[in-house]
Amino acid sequence: MKLRHSVLLILLILVVDQFSKVFVKTNFYYQEEVRIFDWFRLVFIENEGMAWGTVIPGEYGKLFLTIFRILVVPFIGYWLWDSIIREKSNFLITAIALIFAGAVGNIIDSVLYGVMFDDSTRTHLATFFPEDHYSTWLHGRVVDMFYFPIIEDYLVPTWVPFMGGKTVTFFNAIFNVADVAISTGVGILIVFNKRAFTLPPQSISRVFHNKLD
Template sequence: MSLKRAYLLILVVLILDQWLKIYIKTNFLLDEEVFVFDWFRIHFIENEGMAWGVVLPGDYGKLALTIFRIIAVGGIAWWLNDSVQKKATNYLIVAVALILAGAVGNIIDSVFYGVIFDDSTHQLATLFSDKPYGSWFHGKVVDMFYFPIWRGYLPEWLPIWGGNYFTFFNAIFNLADAAISVGVGILIVFNKRIFKK
């Protein structure tokens, strides 16, 4: 796969990701949910940018996370260029392109959303608001896909979680997260083809 095609894939994922996030943010109230099916819902949440809503402590935690991500994206971009130059398999190039697209998609939220949107709590957010909710590098990542495929109480005989109420799959994520997951999945599933000697 050529570098041009890899960057076209990245661009398509980024455009779809940002279009979805902006649509959800400007048309849904925070925590609003729409049932597509019982096992698939659109549920609008925001998080500070780490998986499962984990927050780094302190005033500079979010800034440190965003700067780290930007540096990591530089490394992933180098990996993509290097893979294309070395004529790596399409599996590797597509996987790295998807990971790069997902990482950039979430960085856009972290860097810009705090200064281009107002608060989503109790109101629809406004794009290019006069009263932004945050500052540069302190935006919240928009998530919306929710797949609670199974919900119920786990059997008592299970260690640790037995008898507890459990939801599978409980994470709420966005298209950028999905792109990263698919890219990592390709690296795992096609490992032998990608890294053959």
């Protein structure tokens, strides 16, 4: 995959990610739910911390998380550029591009959304660039909306260890386009590990000829 193809993929993901987030943020009340199918719904929530709602405690926890994300992204970008220059496999380049795009997409929320919008509540729709924004730079909340409760309120048999007798929902996470990109990129690296980290035939041939020269 060439550099321009990676850039186009990253830009496409960022446009779709930000459009969906801004649309939901400005058209949905907080925790409003739109049922597309029984197993697919749009539910507007905002994530204060990391994936799965994990929060770093303390007054500066959110700031630390945002700065950490910003510092990590250049390394992912360099990994992508280096893999393209070295003509690594398309599996690897695609995976890195997806992870990079997803990371940047969620960073945009964390860095900008606190000053771009006012607060979303169950009775108030957020507005663009209000006088009374809900937070400050680097303290924005990540917008999530996709919910796939494929199995909902399932009563686990009592004989199942630890979970017996409890009611569970699968899949109960609410996520966004950026999260999908990151998860897909990581999934490619795991499932197609050998293909991702093996040089394609043309690159192997080029390396061989360079050594002979």
